[in-house]
Amino acid sequence: MMTDTPITPDVTALPRLPKRADGKVNLVGLTRPRLREALIAAGTPEKQAKMRADQLWQWIYQRGEADFAAMTNLAKAYRATLAEHFVIERPEVVSKQVSADGTRKYLVRISGGHEVEVVYIPEEDRGTLCISSQVGCTLTCSFCHTGTQKLVRNLTAGEIVGQIMVARDDLDEWPNPGEGSDLRPRLLSNIVLMGMGEPLYNFENVRDAMKIAMDPEGISLSRRRITLSTSGVVPEIARTAQEIGCQLAVSFHATTDEVRDKLVPINRKWPIAALLDALRAYPKASNSERITFEYVMLKGVNDSDADARRLVQLIRGIPAKINLIPFNEWPGAPHERSDWERIESFADIIYKAGYASPIRTPRGEDIMAACGQLKSATERARKSRAQVEADAGL
Known part of the structure; x- marks a missing residue:
């Protein structure tokens, strides 16, 4: 592999502290250290900054509060200062569709007017939210609708965790005032990074968003209930275990390089042997934390008995399903x-x-919300770096 090959594609990622046209900073998506830094920059005394950051964290991620005026354990003057410098802003829900099977698909609008799709899948024992990490995708997998939409940009950490927040808004899952956060049944219990985009091509923002989602004083999702799916960005796989620690899934889909090159073109950069070597070395792989191999069944392409036997041989020695x-x-x-x-x-x-x-039961097919069907309704072409920045008011 060439050492000068970039791990991530050349796409525009908005700054970590993007300011709106009014100069205010959105607090959603800031890590705890970044939140503390932002508060100090806005005039919070350094000795108070950690305590204030902790209080805000609980209001934003445990209570789902978006109005500083409602944060009654903060002094009124301090609430006014916060409102002067900051906002608590989620993505805008443009539309919601509900499938006959209960699946919900949200079209959400983010900075610059771009749109991504988010899918909530209710089941008897869990509720899974499928979230996106990029606007469009660079991988052009032949079986995936998102792959027909050109990559526009990476999502920020706030835009990623914001998808979880808008789903909780719609599910009315935030606790009422005076109500403990653990009293209600959890409607949104699992997260899968299987929506639009390749998560490992937006590693830092995905990592920060998932750390926020896992924080026990906020949304508080277990790392075992978060699954990141990659098409095989080999250099970032070990880092996923070390810096995120969630469950890992791999979009595998073929048992020979000849077929996988066509179905999952990233295979031309990191072929099956290199991918399997990285998975065998995956620090968290064990019988209790198996790697999931996702395999889409395509008629006459990858579905023969010989493919099944070859798949078993390829993954031998890897704790897997x-x-x-x-x-x-x-x-x-x-x-x-x-x-x-x-x-x-x-x-x-x-x-x-x-x-x-297990054979995955198709969900939300009637609203184009099933696996591989997501595509923004209005995004059709890549914008230039200048256009993206201009749209975002940068």
């Missing part, structure tokens, strides 16, 4: 879903080899 995904069609898709009998035969071979091989 294989998640089989019936292909979810979208307008103009070049593939078809494998027949159900073929999917079951494939799963049976994997199961008999000793690996869990």
Whole structure:
């Protein structure tokens, strides 16, 4: 591998402390140290800054409060100072669609007028939110609708964690005044970074957003309930375990480089052997924290019994489970879903080899919210760096 190959693509990422046109800074997405620094810069005495940051953290992420005036454990004058310098701003929900199966798809607007899609999937024992990390995607995977939308920019940490917050708003999951945060049943219990974009091409912002989501004094999601899915950005895989610590899933989808080069073009940079080496060395891989291999079932492309047997051989020695995904069609898709009998035969071979091989139930197909179907309604082309910055008021 060439040492001068960039790990991340050349895309515009907004500054960590983006100011709005009115000069105010959005506190959503700032890490605890950055929040403390921002408060000091706005005049909070340094000796008080940690305490004030802790208080704000609980209001923003534990209570879901967006109005400084409602933060009654802060002095009235200090609340006015905060309102003068800061905002607590989530992405704007442009539209919400609800599937016949209860799945909800949100189209949310972020800085610069760009839009991403977020999907909430309710189940009997959990509620999973599928969130996005980029506007568009650079990977052009042939089975994925997002891959037909050119990459515009990375999302900020605030725009990523903001997706969780708008879903909790819609689910009415924030506690009422005087109510403990653990008294209500958790409707949003799991996060999957499987929406638009490649999370490991936006590592720092994804890391910061997930650290906020995991913080026990805020949204308080267990790291075991957060799964990051990558197409195989090999240099960032170990770092995911070290700096985020969440569960790992890999968009695998093929058992030969010839096929994977076509389905997942990043394979041309980091082929199957390099990817598997990184997964075998993954610091958190164990029988209790297995790596999930995602495998979309494409008729006549990657669904033969020989593929199933080859898959088992490839992953041998890696604590793993294989998640089989019936292909979810979208307008103009070049593939078809494998027949159900073929999917079951494939799963049976994997199961008999000793690996869990659940077949994912398609959810939200009627509103184009199923796996591989997400695409912004209005984003169709990459904007230049100057355009993105101008739109964002930078």
